[in-house]
């Protein structure tokens with residue numbers, strides 16, 4: 001599985017993100033000053049250092065930027081970097097998909113219902 005630890009599950013800056021994910025909403029942190037999205041969610045914009053950041057509903061869609069299939073695992077799985085349509089790139093898993101069909105730039109969408117330790121995780125499936 002991908003390492004989601006950079007999201008700091010119990011960090012106050014990301015609490016709303018995780019809560020929304022449990023409710024079926026995918027939030028992305030945007031900057032109201034430079035209008036850029038960033039990942040992972042932070043209170044201070046990493047592009048322009050503005051404190052005027054806010055949550056917006058993400059499309060949950062993007063493209064595969066790069067990926068690696070872990071074939072030696074008991075159950076092979078894929079770690080990938082997905083570039084969201086809103087701009088940011090996040091590390092994730094490609095699930096509910098034919099591993100042989102995965103290619104760079106393939107369209108993906110958020111796949112709901114995947115949990116790690118009881119927490120819904122933002123994983124993606126081929127579109």
Ligand SMILES: [Zn+2]
Pocket residue numbers: 031032033034035036045046047048049050
């Ligand atoms: Zn900014």
